[in-house]
Amino acid sequence: MTKDNKERFGFETRMIHAGSQPEPVTGARQTPIFQNTSYVFHDTDHAASLFNLQTFGFIYSRLTNPTVAALEERIANLEGGRGATACASGHAAQILALFPLMDPGDDFIASNRLYGGSITQFGKTFKKFDWRCTFVDVDQAENVRKALTPKTKAIFVESLANPGGVISDLEALSAIAREAGIPLIVDNTMATPYLCPAFEWGADLIVHSTTKFLSGNGTSTGGCVVDSGTFDWAASDKFPSLSAPEPAYHGLRFAESFGDMAYTLHSHAVALRDLGATMAPMNAFQTLLGIETLSLRMERHCANALAVARFLESHDLVEWVSHAGLESSPYHALANKYLPKGAGAVFTFGVKGGYEMGIKVVEACELFSHLANIGDTRSLILHPASTTHRQLSEDQRIAAGAGPDVIRLSIGLETLDDITADLDQALTRAAE
Numbered sequence: 001m002t003k004d005n006k007e008r009f010g011f012e013t014r015m016i017h018a019g020s021q022p023e024p025v026t027g028a029r030q031t032p033i034f035q036n037t038s039y040v041f042h043d044t045d046h047a048a049s050l051f052n053l054q055t056f057g058f059i060y061s062r063l064t065n066p067t068v069a070a071l072e073e074r075i076a077n078l079e080g081g082r083g084a085t086a087c088a089s090g091h092a093a094q095i096l097a098l099f100p101l102m103d104p105g106d107d108f109i110a111s112n113r114l115y116g117g118s119i120t121q122f123g124k125t126f127k128k129f130d131w132r133c134t135f136v137d138v139d140q141a142e143n144v145r146k147a148l149t150p151k152t153k154a155i156f157v158e159s160l161a162n163p164g165g166v167i168s169d170l171e172a173l174s175a176i177a178r179e180a181g182i183p184l185i186v187d188n189t190m191a192t193p194y195l196c197p198a199f200e201w202g203a204d205l206i207v208h209s210t211t212k213f214l215s216g217n218g219t220s221t222g223g224c225v226v227d228s229g230t231f232d233w234a235a236s237d238k239f240p241s242l243s244a245p246e247p248a249y250h251g252l253r254f255a256e257s258f259g260d261m262a263y264t265l266h267s268h269a270v271a272l273r274d275l276g277a278t279m280a281p282m283n284a285f286q287t288l289l290g291i292e293t294l295s296l297r298m299e300r301h302c303a304n305a306l307a308v309a310r311f312l313e314s315h316d317l318v319e320w321v322s323h324a325g326l327e328s329s330p331y332h333a334l335a336n337k338y339l340p341k342g343a344g345a346v347f348t349f350g351v352k353g354g355y356e357m358g359i360k361v362v363e364a365c366e367l368f369s370h371l372a373n374i375g376d377t378r379s380l381i382l383h384p385a386s387t388t389h390r391q392l393s394e395d396q397r398i399a400a401g402a403g404p405d406v407i408r409l410s411i412g413l414e415t416l417d418d419i420t421a422d423l424d425q426a427l428t429r430a431a432e
């Protein structure tokens with residue numbers, strides 16, 4: 001099923017069929033797990049043309065694998081993109097997404113309210129590559145314009161940010177990216193293509209942690225970069241990895257030779273080849289299974305989460321709730337625009353009584369699992385100040401939305417009454 005079928009088939013049909021045909025030799029209907037590293041060449045000419053990128057086919061599973069390729073086609077199709085590159089984790093996807101764009105000394109602009117792990121990766125580890133990240137409050141799009149330099153190569157935001165129910169104004173940000181001649185990269189992990197069609201709002205590249213809602217059951221770490229295929233990499237000299245001759249492939253220019261597949265082919269033929277952050281076939285298989293039920297799960301995740309948010313908002317022991325689906329949220333209007341099917345399943349709330357009370361609530365939960373993941377079928381709870389944000393100063397924690405009273409929830413697919421009853425008993429016991 002190709003991109004053209006996006007017009008012909010609905011989202012739910014493509015969730016199940018995109019990228020998956022019956023296996024031609026055996027007729028196996030479900031995508032097989034191709035648990036192998038390498039593929040026999042027809043002859044030496046075939047091998048040579050594969051290595052020269054003149055013929056497409058499978059060489060070695062660090063670059064491509066049939067099960068992983070099925071997942072790539074499915075995610076690209078659901079996002080309405082041209083091509084995708086699956087990889088070992090969401091963090092690997094963020095390195096892969098920037099790799100064709102950035103040279104040492106270049107910078108990119110990112111939202112200061114990204115998932116905490118991304119703030120650390122961008123702000124600390126990327127310094128070792130001399131990739132510089134400028135964090136800004138993207139709620140005022142003007143902040144992004146002011147931070148642009150001649151060496152800025154991308155703008156990076158989350159459509160729906162983890163965890164505070166913050167929503168990026170994609171249309172305004174994409175206008176700035178377009179003016180600057182650089183791509184807008186959107187982390188669509190929390191929204192998924194079901195809730196937010198980020199390419200339609202002007203994203204040029206989308207990244208995912210498939211670990212979360214796409215796999216959906218807490219079994220498989222993974223990531224993916226999706227290219228819209230519409231950015232012209234040769235329009236300026238900003239992106240030499242894609243527009244200038246590539247010595248490792250006899251001076252081939254990716255943008256000229258491969259057009260709208262240039263970015264995705266570069267991600268396999270250069271980035272995965274040399275960075276090696278490949279997705280395992282088993283994880284691709286688990287993620288394909290997860291995506292088959294994505295829309296059903298997201299509907300229930302969103303309905304349960306909004307009901308739990310309303311329940312907490314009216315609870316005596318709760319100070320505030322930050323969920324963009326609530327009328328009280330400053331992001332409610334953006335939620336109606338960008339996430340009309342639901343504002344996601346991950347949100348934060350503040351418990352009366354601060355740090356001590358936060359820890360007690362987490363410990364008193366019986367149905368919720370206390371762990372550092374989101375997007376599972378199970379409901380999950382975390383107290384960021386005593387766990388993920390422990391190393392930060394109090395001021396830094398508050399800036400990151402991880403103050404002493406903050407509790408993060410990822411609402412699962414259990415019976416709604418059981419979820420609210422567990423939170424209610426935990427709050428009540430903690431207050432005793």
Ligand SMILES: *Cc1c(COP(=O)(O)O)cnc(C)c1O
Binds near residue numbers: 090211
């Ligand atoms: C979890 C997460 C990541 C990182 O993904 P991993 O698969 O854990 O490497 C990136 N962005 C968001 C929004 C996330 O929730």
